[in-house]
Amino acid sequence: MYGTSSGGTMGTTGEDGPFHRGALLVSLKTIVPYYQQGVRSTSVEPVTPVKSDHLWVMEDFCVYCPIFEVSMLDRRVSGKFCGVAITIGEINADNGGDEDFATMQSEIKARKLHYTGTMDVLKSKPAYGYLDFPNGYPVLQLATRLPDFRFRMYRNNMVHGIVADLELSISDVERRLKNYEYSTPNDLVDELNKALDDAAANIIKFLDIVQYSGPASSTDDVMRQYSTELDQKQLALQKEEMEKIYQQITKKIKSGSTLNLIRTIHKGDNGCETKKGVKIMLAEVRAMTTNLRNLIYKTSEGWPDLVVWLLNGGSRVAYTKIPTAEIIHSVIPEQSGRDCGRVQTVYVKPLKCPKHVNTLATGCYCIAGKIELLLWMGLYRQNSGFENSLPGGLKLRVKDYEMVVKSTVMMLECRVFIYRAKINNIIDNSNVSYVFVRANAMNSVKETKVKQKTSTPVWNQVIRIQRMIFTTTEKLVASPPVALIEVYENELSGKNDLIGRFQIQPILDDRQSFEHAPKLQWYELYKGVELTGQILMSVQLLQVREYGHYELIFPWLKKS
Known part of the structure; x- marks a missing residue:
């Protein structure tokens, strides 16, 4: 649950704000028998109080965030002194974690290692301000205990990776087709077929990985104990639909209907016909991509978002929210979030825009600042993966829990x-x-x-x-x-x-x-x-x- 102010109030339009106000655990099951679809009565069954320890496994997680650039600062929002911080909402845990992790967690909180501290805003002409990091890039840190819902994120991340690769190939072929950047249409067909081959290989990898949570797996009891009925049905549906799409791809590659259609056309034939064949294949691949995207379920992963804050002095004045599923780390690269360990640029939105004082938040298009950063979130025992995710040549320096990234000029x-x-x-x-x-x-x-x-x-x-x-x-x-x-x-x-x-x-x-x-x-x-x-x-x-x-x-x- 989020509010638009630290007091927890909701915005006038009911939109989610950046302030995490808590979490509500709800179990809901709705059954509508086919012979009672017109029934409007409701029956409520009492349940025994839940114990969180029986619902899921709690794990120790770390977040690391090097800040490489803070620019385009609107000085009306950021002021003359500002800083950057990261936060993540907490979910209460009954049991304690690892002793070393608890020490690290208390040090991060006591020393505010999630915050760069207040820095001078330097002016850049003709507009905006920026922060300078002459002694190395600061690394912001968080440590938190959360229910281990990674299995939900991992499945969606794998499907999203397949979809992203296909969409990239589709947009590239569309661009080349529009700008005539090809020797023959067969070049574009070959690119689409290669994209389908890669998608088929990744679907096989997805099915192999999720088999570990299947009936024949030794982890079946753990999955059954700590996942909901909805999780299990979604997994079964994902596997079934992915197998169907895989069969479609392999059948298409074997028959090569569109490919043969184009290659049997002689060189002297009209070039419009070959372009038409490419467009037909593009439509087929786009339909498969849409079917795959529909398998990325929009249900909540159960974790709060990570929020990147811009502070004016000590007051929060701008923010951007990043879903934790996009930055979660896995030892299997395909399961990692698309932005885990990747340098990205985010734009922070003002909490109170000086230009749109009387405008709804959805009508404000202003930017309070531009931040280039890298985000990595993973288990405490896997935190060595953060240093490995840094781009080559950058050196991580750690001294008494404080971290900084050094680089050449x-x-x-x-x-x-x-x-x-x-x-x-x-x-x-x-x-x-x-x-x-x-x-x-x-x-x-x-x-x-x-x-x-x-x-x-x-x-x-x-x-x-x-x-x-x-x-x-x-x-x-x-x-x-x-x-x-x-x-x-x-x-x-x-x-x-x-x-x-x-x-x-x-x-x-x-x-x-x-x-x-x-x-x-x-x-x-x-x-x-x-x-x-x-x-x-x-x-x-x-x-x-x-x-x-x-x-x-x-x-x-x-x-x-």
Whole structure:
């Protein structure tokens, strides 16, 4: 249960807030016999009081969270001094855990190791602020005892991984088909068939793993004791449906209906027919992917969310919630959450937005800050897995329970190539206003020139951001720093109104010449959930190896 304030009150629209207020254990069974569907009477049966120890096994869990970047801080929300903290709601446990774990838990609470502490907010022109970590990246920590519901998360995570891989292949084939980025349509068919082969192999792996909780397994008694009837029926249904989808895939691969359809067409035949075959296969794979996605059950895993907080002084002013299933660790990689041990960028939402004071929370699209972090959650006895999940080259330093991640320093340059945009819903051009693009990357903010507002503004400009960053080549390759692109309308009064924004991962390319700039692509702009336009651009990230001579080689770039 969540509230929108620390007092536990709900919001005006009834939406969940970030403040964990507790948990309610409910058991509900509904039976409607086919011959009594019209019956409206209700009977209630009394039950004996429940004992949590008989319902589930309690386990010791740790959360580790290195903070790599805190930028785009709205100083009206964050103030001049702010910090970042993580919390997770508690579920009361009757029995104690491991003695070493209890010591660690008390140290984390006493020394507030879940919080960076208050830091100075540094200004970056022309807008926003950021935090600097000159002595290494802080690692926030949590320790908590929770019921061991990992078996629910693991199954869904495996299915989600299969779905994500298929969706990635579908979107890649659709893009290549649209932009004619292929030699023959058979190239696209081969890519889809490879995606299906991989999905079939992962389904077999899923079925092999879940067999351990089947009737022939020695863990059957444990599963029966600590899982609900709903868990067992969901597992049975997942296995049955996954087997059906596997049979569909293998039957399709053996018959190769679409593949043979395309390959039997002679080279002299109309190319539209072959494209049509690819579209038919795309529709078939998309239908399979939808069926797989329906097997990711939306029921609660039983754990509270992890909340990343932005604090102004000591007061919580902004947040984002992250489901724990997405960061849970497993020794079997396919069972781990999609964001476990992965560097990701999150945006914190203000608790009280200064711009939308009288607007419902669902109508606020503002960002109070951008945080680049890594999250890892696992059993206390498996905590060595956290260090192994760090990108190569980063070194973990531990001293008396405090943790920090050290790194080498590199000079990086982010080049943002902005050509033009298409803006929706341009109704009245009588009031002269201007539009510009703002690029946020690596704790820095830069803007294009302003252009008179039209539905198709053209900038044809390159923005260059250079920063000395603590990072490694391995981390750059695995997770380049994300850039946030915003398009604003500048009114005569000097007020800036957001038109739309989106985030983009730069293309890594160390070739200095602008001839090797990434190909321009159209990206969609959003203001909240509203699609407000498109922008034609690309972003490149490169390492400046000879920084002292760089401006001597490209003196004309200083003016850009």
